[in-house]
Amino acid sequence: MSNLESRFLNACPAGCNAPLEATPYILPEGALLRCSACGQLVSQCTSARYWQSMQEFDDSQGTLPKAGSESSRSRRSRKFLDRIANLLGQPPGEIRLLDVGCSSGAFLNSAVKLGFCAEGVEPAPKAAAAAHAAGLKVRQGLLHEAGYADEQFDAITLFEVIEHLQQPQELLRECRRILRPGGILLIGTGNAGSWSMSAMGARWEYLHIEKHGGHVSFFNPGSIASLAQHTGFSVEAIHTRGVRFCEKGDCAGSVYRIAKLAGELVNLLAASLNKGHDMAVYLKKSGH
Ligand SMILES: [Zn+2]
Numbered sequence: 001m002s003n004l005e006s007r008f009l010n011a012c013p014a015g016c017n018a019p020l021e022a023t024p025y026i027l028p029e030g031a032l033l034r035c036s037a038c039g040q041l042v043s044q045c046t047s048a049r050y051w052q053s054m055q056e057f058d059d060s061q062g063t064l065p066k067a068g069s070e071s072s073r074s075r076r077s078r079k080f081l082d083r084i085a086n087l088l089g090q091p092p093g094e095i096r097l098l099d100v101g102c103s104s105g106a107f108l109n110s111a112v113k114l115g116f117c118a119e120g121v122e123p124a125p126k127a128a129a130a131a132h133a134a135g136l137k138v139r140q141g142l143l144h145e146a147g148y149a150d151e152q153f154d155a156i157t158l159f160e161v162i163e164h165l166q167q168p169q170e171l172l173r174e175c176r177r178i179l180r181p182g183g184i185l186l187i188g189t190g191n192a193g194s195w196s197m198s199a200m201g202a203r204w205e206y207l208h209i210e211k212h213g214g215h216v217s218f219f220n221p222g223s224i225a226s227l228a229q230h231t232g233f234s235v236e237a238i239h240t241r242g243v244r245f246c247e248k249g250d251c252a253g254s255v256y257r258i259a260k261l262a263g264e265l266v267n268l269l270a271a272s273l274n275k276g277h278d279m280a281v282y283l284k285k286s287g288h
Pocket of ligand 1: 012013014015016018035036037038039040223226
């Protein structure tokens with residue numbers, strides 16, 4: 001078959017032993033598939049298309065938003081870092097943190113400024129080189145190639161990473177190995193259980209591989225809890241934010257402005273019900 005390996009298409013990436021079913025959400029790559037147990041959505045894009053789209057996103061700017069949103073981004077980073085320190089009950093100076101998929105190092109930079117002992121690993125060569133040039137401690141390559149020792153980190157962050165992976169369980173198990181007992185894993189990804197997804201379906205830009213290189217796997221609060229359970233983590237907290245009812249350019253300007261206002265009005269309600277489209281999930285390494 002020309003699609004991703006049948007093993008991938010036949011199994012839920014979150015680890016459920018349940019069949020994947022076709023959904024009415026049609027992308028250029030074919031209908032999105034959905035796990036009948038946890039609701040995880042899976043793209044049918046080909047391996048060739050996947051790797052092509054990943055390469056398009058390797059540049060020194062990384063994959064993060066460009067200028068103009070820096071202060072709100074650093075405020076968000078600070079919130080994530082405060083929550084990590086609170087969950088660990090340790091001051092930043094005592095927290096050894098690894099940012100996996102650190103891109104050009106924006107989050108890492110915030111962590112270092114706040115006093116965390118932070119380093120990163122990034123597979124994209126140009127993004128990793130930019131982070132290194134900014135004076136950050138970064139290894140270029142995939143996490144499992146870095147060969148970190150067992151239990152050497154207190155916290156690991158994964159922003160905009162797991163939606164790119166066909167087999168996220170392997171990455172989470174490697175994170176678990178190098179986290180100390182009780183260590184925190186923070187995952188940032190889109191929420192396919194959001195009101196943005198309910199309103200826009202296949203028009204939701206986040207699902208589009210040409211706009212978001214390599215997005216092939218779409219989580220919701222339930223499927224991420226399933227992934228956590230299958231890889232030795234417990235869920236400490238899930239926060240979501242942001243709602244859009246249509247994408248810019250997808251509807252008339254006046255409709256977009258009204259939809260944007262409506263989105264802002266329901267943001268608080270969405271956050272309280274875990275229906276926002278940006279999801280931050282705090283997991284704790286459980287067990288022995
Ligand atoms: Zn599932």
